Amino acid sequence: MHICKAMMAAVSVAGALSASAARADGTVEVLHWWTSGGEAKAVGELKKAFEAEGGEWIDSPIAGGGGDAAMTALRARVVAGNPPTAVQLKGPGIQEWAEQGALNDVQSVADEGNWDSVLPPALAEIMKYQGKYVAAPVNIHRVDWMWANPEALKKAGVEEMPTTWDEFNAAADKLQAAGIVPLAHGGQPWQDATLFEDVVLGIGGADFFRKALVELDPEALTSDMMVKSFDQLRKLRGYVDPNFSGRDWNLATAMVMRGEAGFQIMGDWAKGEFLAAGKVPEQDFLCWPTPGKGFVLNSDSFTLFKVEGEDRIEGQKVLARLIMSPEFQKVFNLAKGSIPARTDVPLDDFDACAKRSHADLLAAIENDTLVPSMAHEMAVPRSVRGEFLDLVTAFFNSDMSSEDAVKQLAAAIKRAQEN
């Protein structure tokens, strides 16, 4: 099969050529798929900071398919022995590549910058392979947010934001009676899975979430708690409008904005849509955590691949240091709408929702209720996540019973783990 390797090498030779220019100040090539609006601006901040240090930045944005295209390019580059310096890659994907021996560690930089003391432990764990940092996180997104239109709620007579799923159901019933769509939702597998994991957190609590969706404990997966979670998901299915299938998340956000819908359950990238439309948090829209008193963590990170040559290794270290610098964490997250991955960055310039997110994050670390997101590739490998998505979306779009769903889920997870 060496021929095949040689062939893949040939295919990616074009990429190799573009990366051959080197300078003594350190060179980095960064592969990412942040190509739209605020995201592109956020990456631009990193580029600016890196070039200010005298390094050379080679940008390799590969748009398309939510990173699928970039992953394909990455595969070819690694096989050809010419990986980029840093890749926008997150969660257990980091471990998968580390097991292939494709990553460099930046433990020396991490020791110097004392990363262990400033990152949430659950996040630090994901960034490490065999105890050494192989990736640097740029932000924290919170997945268990509920976005609401205060006027729509008022019209329907909902006075308090719900803190349990039962309260949510009661509020949703009122909205429905008032002729407002209770829950704006887009029927795409990852959005269904986002609802699902927020429901699991609210029904079972953080410990159960961890057992079922992170450790994939078969007992937890088939427990009554899981059946109850699916029951609640079935209730939520009744609260979406009939036209939800295939809708993009930002269109669902727009429904809340216009008052056509009361709630949306979505990560804090939805906030960007509200802000871009000139809406003010806590006035025009409300951000409120979904039930469960936890914090479902999603975080983008740059994973550091095994580059060779002093120049590039130097560049890689500079990049890692910059990513974790408090100044960069602040400007990047102001542009992207998330909060810094470092917990010690002051949030004075951030909006009310971000401040609330930060406060809840610290509380969650304190109470050990910080959990990694399954739907957003923070908790389990992509193969296992895919099985979750298939099952949850099949459940959401059919009349499958919760008992059947639980059985099929356990079988699917087992199958995915066989590889």
Place this chain on the structure above:
Amino acid sequence: MARFGRALERRLPAIVVSPLFAASLFFVYGFIVWTAYISLTRSGVMPNYEFDGLSQYVRLWETPRWYVAIRNLFVFSGLFISISMAIGILLAILLDQKVRIEGVIRTIYLYPMALSFIVTGTVWKWMLNPGLGLERLMHQAGFENFSFDWLVNSHYAIYTVVIAAVWQSSGYAMALFLAGLRSVDDEVLKAAAIDGAGLWRTYTGIVLPMLRPVFLSTIIILAHLAIKSFDLVIALTGGGPGYATDMPATFMYSFAFQRSELGVAAASATMMLMTVIAIIVPYLYSELRKTSG
């Protein structure tokens, strides 16, 4: 010198064609072999060349989503091929009645074929969307009870793919049949008329049986469109609701590129190849036997 020139002239075609031949041998058949081998390994995020038997096939056939994809393939191909052909034949026969401005009508029917499946899928997505298209139009026109939500109903969504594909391809089937009809000798039709055969009898008893080769090639062309259908599904339903309109091609894509399951993806690709072979080989066999005999 002249002899060298002659030798060169004789070999020139072979010399010119050989790089292309080598390239296609390598990039098409080479990669088929590579994919088939990968399907016998435990490849995940990266190819892994350690032989592992049929485990990926076992996993593939344990996946409920694969069965959905297979069932959709049969439902879709069956309906798509038969409806496209039925409409194609009907249009071709009607057009063959020496109508005026035939050229214009023919072009109109053939035009959808000029669109890519992505365009077709997107347009039909808007038309079939209950909140945007047909259903809303009927509601506005006063038919409040009108309901057509196949696109968002996981039981019926696959039929919307059939509708869009038939719209796209039946004009093409018409063109093929029209060409076939034109090759039927006028003498045959006159003889039938003299014998007192009606229009129906002429077509079912005489003309259509004469078009057997056209039927065969139309089926082959439509069948391979059906098996590799990917873009239409992606544009129209995105494989949804849920994965209700998944096809083997979209299944393979999502396992290879979204889930880092190269092994299962390769196994599904191999299954698709076998399906195509099962259709194409008997066809080639019958065709080649005819030309050599």
